[in-house]
Amino acid sequence: MLTIDALKQFGADTNDGLTRCMNNEAFYLKLVGKVVDDKSFEALENAVAEKNLDAAFEAAHSLKGVLGNLSLTPIYEPVYEILELLRARKDIDYAPYLKTISEKRAELKELIG
Amino acid sequence: MTSYTDVFKNGKRQILVADDEYINREMLENVLIDEYDVLKAEDGEMAYEMIRQNRNTLSLILLDLIMPKLTGLELLARLSEDPDLKSIPVIVLTSDQDSEVASLKKGAFDFIPKPYPQPDVIKARISRSIELAEDRQIISSTERDELTGLFTIEYFYRYGNQFDKFYPLADMDALCFDINHFHVLNERFGIAKGDEILKCIARRLKTAFPDAGSFVCRKAADTFLVYCPHRDDYSKVVEQVSAVIEEIEAAVKVRVGVYSFCDKKLDIHSRFDRAKIAADKIRNNYSVFISHFDEALIDAELYAEQLVEEFPKALAEKQFQVYFQPKYDIRGDKPVLSSAEALVRWSHPTLGMISPGKFIPLFEEDGLIAQLDEFVWRRSAEIIADWKKRLGISVPVSVNLSRAEMYDPGLIDTMKKITGDNGITPKDLYLEITESAYVSDSDSIVERVKTLREHGFFIEMDDFGSGYSSLNMISELPIDALKLDMMFIRSAFDKHNDTRMISIVIDIADYLGVPVIAEGVETEEQYLALKKLGCTIIQGYYFSKPVPAGEFEKFLLEKKGE
Structure with missing residues (x-):
């Protein structure tokens, strides 16, 4: 079962995230439980694979907002990085960034169980 | 006038949260739910539909910029082109500093960054925007009818709408007062005396509806509208307004159409259309002065x-x-x-x-x-x-x-x-x-x-x-x-x-x-x-x-x- 302590261990700034949730722990944990299934993760991967950088930017942008609101720093940071590269529409290999994101996402999934 | 300290006393104001991310919507709702009635839309088209449907009751829109079907900026542009919708304040939700300026230029009232700031900050920005928007609406219109000092129709409707946002649960009546054969009075006594009569009626209406929750306006030459908390009987009012006007020693016959317990889903002017229909029904009746609207009238029309x-x-x-x-x-x-x-x-x-x-x-x-x-x-x-x-x-x-x-x-x-x-x-x-x-x-x-x-x-x-x-x-x-x-x-x-x-x-x-x-x-x-x-x-x-x-x-x- 997901706990605040486990999220802290994972590296999330839980105090910050909880404040946005009016310090309602159950509510915070419920939202974190939902974010791993956010369709923007797939949207980002697909868009990068299709070299549609506009769509990739939008997906990353959405993710950044949600992850930031939940203060899930370990996933937020790589998403932020890829977002800035996509903002400049840089023609580079995005695979390593996607890999980090998906690893961190898998880690969080593990925590949720 | 109702002061802003009363704002949340009776019922809640309505806010729309438009964001395609479930988590963002839920998080804002959780922050606002105690003080506001929160509507949620998950794409731009849905948001637009909900804004149109709730245009009379919506106090504020919280708008994400990047959404499927219709983006936030496109929606802002649509709202600013629609006279019925452009006065509803919009706060843009964005994680992009560039977009902040762009959206303010497009008519957004304010912005809230993502990740969201502290809940208290969000709430303070929202309530300040609502206050400012409501003040702005009132200041920008010509408030008073020159002759009678009553509200002008535009101000009257806006003020009525605003009252509904303060008190969504109040039972309200829409009244339409018409003077029988006013043109005859004008011809008989002259335009100056006719104006005196109108002023006198305006004073009497104000006396009859003294409370802060009632609004009176002069719509056209001899038509007066009143929006007020429900009353069962208006015969005393009609009597007072119709009493002999001493300076011309003539009795003025006033008839009133009453649309009781207004359906707040109707636009405010439609509510007064109904009062008018009721008033017209007794136009040629010289013994009945109060006429109540009922659905059958609409059906007949x-x-x-x-x-x-x-x-x-x-x-x-x-x-x-x-x-x-x-x-x-x-x-x-x-x-x-x-x-x-x-x-x-x-x-x-x-x-x-x-x-x-x-x-x-x-x-x-x-x-x-x-x-x-x-x-x-x-x-x-x-x-x-x-x-x-x-x-x-x-x-x-x-x-x-x-x-x-x-x-x-x-x-x-x-x-x-x-x-x-x-x-x-x-x-x-x-x-x-x-x-x-x-x-x-x-x-x-x-x-x-x-x-x-x-x-x-x-x-x-x-x-x-x-x-x-x-x-x-x-x-x-x-x-x-x-x-x-x-x-x-x-x-x-x-x-x-x-x-x-x-x-x-x-x-x-x-x-x-x-x-x-x-x-x-x-x-x-x-x-x-x-x-x-x-x-x-x-x-x-x-x-x-x-x-x-x-x-x-x-x-x-x-x-x-x-």
């Missing part, structure tokens, strides 16, 4: 509108049918078929048989009656010709002419063409002209009737006794028959059994040397009494109801057999 709208189609599709009601000459031992009256029926594909009492007054008002009457004349002529050809017999058929048609300079040509086209003569077509037509502009009508007679048409004066023609005028009238108003028959044979008025009319007809036709005769008792009084011709259910042309043939064949 919609029904009327539908009939008028469908008229051309109905005419083209031959939904109108001409029926015939026989008239019998009762002078001899046995009644003899003498003629018939053509009456129109509307067989509507979905509404069924519609009574002429429902559509004829409407068409008279709209001028459509001319087309309908001409259809009846032509159809009657065709049927007469058909009877002559097939059965070798016919009787004259009388058709109705409305007052407006009497003024048509082409009338005689039309009539001659209709008879000519069908190979019948003017003697086959009798013309029923209502008495009231003679009264309004008797000289020109009398001239027109004379010309019709010179061309051989037989003229029956319809509804005689209902139109107040003077005895003096009657003696000069060019007519061939007098047709008693149906009300005469009804009242003569009700419980009083007083037939003296009928005797008088029969005497008048004798004096003019024309026959008297009684319509609406339903019983044998009536038939025998009318015969005894000296009535010449009788029409009514006693002999037959109006029937289709085919069915009428049996009367013709009967007559032919004799």
Whole structure:
């Protein structure tokens, strides 16, 4: 079962995230439980694979907002990085960034169980 | 005026959260739910629909910029183009500093960054934006009517809307006050005095509705609107407002239309349309001064509108049918078929048989009656010709002419063409002209009737006794028959059994040397009494109801057999 302590261990700034949730722990944990299934993760991967950088930017942008609101720093940071590269529409290999994101996402999934 | 400290006391204001991310929507709702009524939209189109539906109650929109279907910036552009929607403040939700400026330029009120700041910050920004937007709305319009110092209509509607946002649960009434025949007062006492009267009424309305939750405005010259918490009885108010205005020593009669317990889903101006409909219903009633709106009024208006709208189609599709009601000459031992009256029926594909009492007054008002009457004349002529050809017999058929048609300079040509086209003569077509037509502009009508007679048409004066023609005028009238108003028959044979008025009319007809036709005769008792009084011709259910042309043939064949 997901706990605040486990999220802290994972590296999330839980105090910050909880404040946005009016310090309602159950509510915070419920939202974190939902974010791993956010369709923007797939949207980002697909868009990068299709070299549609506009769509990739939008997906990353959405993710950044949600992850930031939940203060899930370990996933937020790589998403932020890829977002800035996509903002400049840089023609580079995005695979390593996607890999980090998906690893961190898998880690969080593990925590949720 | 209600102060902002009262804002959340009674009910909550409504906020829309438009964001395609579930987590963002939930998080904001969780922050706002205690103080606001929160609506949620998950894409731009849905947000737009919800804004339109809730435009009267929505206090603020929280808008994500990147959304499917319609982006936040596109939605902002749509809102700013719509006068009904552009006054609702929008706060943009964005994680992009570049977008902040762009959205402010597009008309956003403020922005909230992502990740969200502390809940207290979010709430403070929202409540400040709402306050500013509401103040701005009030300041930007011309608040006061110069003459009366009441709110102007625009300000009145906005203020009413704002009140609804403060107190969504309050039971409100929309009132529409009209002064009966204000133009007469203006003419009688002069415009300056007329203005005095308006000012006096404005003062009295303000006194009658003193509380902060009531609003009064002057809409047009002599129409005043009031939006106020529900009251059961407005008779005291009407009395106060209608009291004698001393400086001119005249009593002003005020009527009020009341739409109680307003449906807040209706736009505020629609609520006052309903009050106006109620007020208009008693416009010509001099004993009733308060009229309540009910749904049946709307239904009646919609029904009327539908009939008028469908008229051309109905005419083209031959939904109108001409029926015939026989008239019998009762002078001899046995009644003899003498003629018939053509009456129109509307067989509507979905509404069924519609009574002429429902559509004829409407068409008279709209001028459509001319087309309908001409259809009846032509159809009657065709049927007469058909009877002559097939059965070798016919009787004259009388058709109705409305007052407006009497003024048509082409009338005689039309009539001659209709008879000519069908190979019948003017003697086959009798013309029923209502008495009231003679009264309004008797000289020109009398001239027109004379010309019709010179061309051989037989003229029956319809509804005689209902139109107040003077005895003096009657003696000069060019007519061939007098047709008693149906009300005469009804009242003569009700419980009083007083037939003296009928005797008088029969005497008048004798004096003019024309026959008297009684319509609406339903019983044998009536038939025998009318015969005894000296009535010449009788029409009514006693002999037959109006029937289709085919069915009428049996009367013709009967007559032919004799």
